[in-house]
Amino acid sequence: MKIAIIGGGPAGLYAAILLKKQRPAAEITVYERNRADDTFGFGVVFSDATLDNFEKHDPPSYRRITQEFAYWDDIAVHFRGTVHRVGGNGFCGCSRRKLLLILQERARELGVSLQFEAEIDNEKRFADADLIVLADGINSRFRDKHVEHFQPEVDVRSNYFAWMGSTRPLDAFTFIFQETEWGPFIAHAYQYEAGRSTWIFEADPETFERAGLKGLDERQSADRMAEMFGWFLGGHQLLTNRSMWRNFPMIRSQRWVKDNMVLLGDAKATAHFSIGSGTKLAMEDAIALAEAMQRAPTIAAALRHYERGRREEVEKTQHAADVSLVWFEHVDRFWEFDPVQFAFGVMTRSKAITYDNLNLRAPDFVAEVDKAFAKQVRDNGFDVDVEKPLAPMFQPMRLREMEIRNRAVVSPMCMYSAEEGMPTDFHLVHYGSRAIGGAGLIFTEMTCISRDARITPGCAGLWNDAQEAAWKRIVDFVHANSAAKFALQLGHAGRKGATKLMWDGIDRPLEEGAWDVISASPIPYFPDSQVPREMDRAAIQAVKKAFVVAAERGERCGFDMLELHCAHGYLLASFISPLTNQRTDEYGGSLQNRLRFPLEVFEAMRAAWPSHKPMSVRISATDWAEGGVTGDDAVEIARSFAEAGVDLVDVSTGQTVRDAQPIYGRMFQTPFSDQVRNEARVATMCVGNITTADQVNTILAAGRADLVALGRPHLVDPAFTMKAAAWYGAEEVFCPPQYLPGKEQIFRNSVRDRQDFEDLRIKAKPKTRAELKAEATKPLAAE
Ligand SMILES: Cc1cc2nc3c(=O)[nH]c(=O)nc-3n(C[C@H](O)[C@H](O)[C@H](O)COP(=O)(O)OP(=O)(O)OC[C@H]3O[C@@H](n4cnc5c(N)ncnc54)[C@H](O)[C@@H]3O)c2cc1C
Ligand SMILES: Cc1cc2nc3c(=O)[nH]c(=O)nc-3n(C[C@H](O)[C@H](O)[C@H](O)COP(=O)(O)O)c2cc1C
8 A cells, every 4th residue: 555645744644554554564655845853833732631541552752752752731811910820730741843853853763754945846656656645734735626525614713813932941831821012912821841932923903904913924022922931031031933923813624525635724723822732633633644544445435424424523622722713802801800710711702611610629719709899799789609609600689779689590591382472370389380490580481471472382472461470470470479570571473373282393474373573574484384464664663662552561570680582583683784784764774773672672561671670682692694793793783782781691592594504512602602791891691502500500600691591491399499509508599498408408418429429530530641740859858
């Protein structure tokens, strides 16, 4: 077998090693355009988990790599004169040059032919090769040559970055967030061998320009950065080696395989440097390719297997890198944060690290985060304990005069169980049990303002006296038996009305008994959905009036808060999104025009709703569709509602058009809440695939939302908050007297359960290499 590998970077060399081990008789050649020891850049980093993977696949190169590496355990965040250090991260750094020399040496030992100063411009010269590995890096000539086939998507990011080196020793992975007269600069720095550290500097384009970096040569710009970070460098120089300022290209290729050619490493996909995974991905690609070659009967099958098996892992890493890079691009959002909260945000930015996880390895840091959070709560007038604070989830909050005991919220969820809009005993039990379960705030399902405002025949409403009385009974029960506050969500289904119950076919049009539907424009949801009537001025006035009348009824029921539903493609949302609003009057066109009707409704309700009670608005912060609402629009939408008196923005997404492309995942809508909260400076509630109290605490402590709503988790567990309170020892959680023995038991058991859990986690966690090294070099105790 003959294998040609184009590119002698980590991907190409490691693939050569693993394939040669597997097939000693194969003729494997690596073609590299540079000289053997001629490499740009400084250091690379690997996590302990990545090193474990290398150990499994090629122990000799693993051993040599780990002998050469610098280890560290801590991440240090420098911000506004403070330093926060978090241990237990287990990373190591190595010079890229040494890594390549180790891999070259190992490849040679195994009999791989290495050809340097061999620039390949045409793969046709390998016509006799069984396999051609394209490992030619980020600017891959071969990916671009076959662009129609590989279909790479290149997203060039806005921030500028440059990769430099220094002799400054570092004992932690170091982030420095530096305030300058031109704007924020960020340094990502780590040591990779004795006396050598890597420094990646980053700045947004405006800051970069204002600082006069444009047009400077490598040396001049290094000198400028050395001046800026001189206080930290302490006389150490910044070194350059092709250290040009660039913009990071996020690359995703639709296809990785063409005939017997396969893309590996940066050539196929990149991951932002802020999560330090580029070299890891490149070498793990090589592992995946070798494993596929081991198992599959033919090369074609192996390549198919490689692409199919590896894609999800790569995309997951890319997603984490995306989330992380967005955090760095928008660092100015958090610039006013308390430094410890800021540092917590840095640590938890890409979702892999959470509040509980940090509590295990850096309890003092988390204690400080909790204190800072509690202090903010105390500054807002609550008499909370700041010295031994409760976890953020159990800190109270005030909206106007409504006080919420904790930050867990039951999200609005339609139960499709009303009869002619009348809530039934099902609703009493449903809301009653969730209120007793301990959530600070519960929302009603979308409650419809009129009969023809319903989504389905099972939707609840508030347009007549009987419904008002039925809701009042539920509100009274909640207030009499729990400490939960109760918010009424009012809405109109618009073009998604007259559809089947969720379990009979969500959003599908009713076959019988449908009523006429209205919308901003006459565009049906599905091609076979009812075509809605475009609302004229009379309809606009009538709907506004119905919202106000329902709000007045809500006040008589005793609800504590009112939410206007402007999300998910229902009537008011259909005005906001350009995908569903094609009007040419003052209610269509610009965002301000599209917001006009929802704002008119909001203002009319606000005037009717008691001024001491808060109001929220639910929005879809993105349509997840080309040409639709974006996160930036959501900031504008939130600002407009805030000016109209909204107290809280309930940040959901999507469901506007049926061909949207949402990117699901844990806490997938939280970045939108983060953006709205920290750009528009309004209180937000986030929601969406948040399933654990750990996630709730992570989001709150990082300042990404003020309240956290959980929908589906509450469907199966009304006592979600009570259980979480037991776990975190938040005795203050409300429990009705009838249930006190249960509360006492779960609180007692939780102390032990938590201890067992933490012991298990600590036992199960292998020692980091830094810890092992420290142990091995510790002097023996005197006997
Ligand atoms: C600023 C910055 C910081 C980074 N920090 C880290 C980090 O901390 N940790 C980490 O793991 N990764 C980091 N990376 C990423 C890392 O450098 C790459 O992701 C990794 O090297 C990818 O390996 P590769 O083998 O796919 O590509 P490369 O390392 O780019 O190797 C490709 C090779 O192909 C050769 N080549 C290209 N075209 C041809 C041709 N036509 N003929 C012959 N040879 C050719 C090139 O000379 C090169 O040697 C960073 C990257 C940047 C830009
Ligand atoms: C059965 C069900 C009914 C829902 N009904 C409503 C509703 O009436 N109003 C609303 O704004 N959102 C509604 N939603 C959306 C939820 O409030 C929430 O945003 C969504 O389920 C995502 O949160 P989760 O991942 O915690 O479930 C509903 C969700 C479910 C599962």
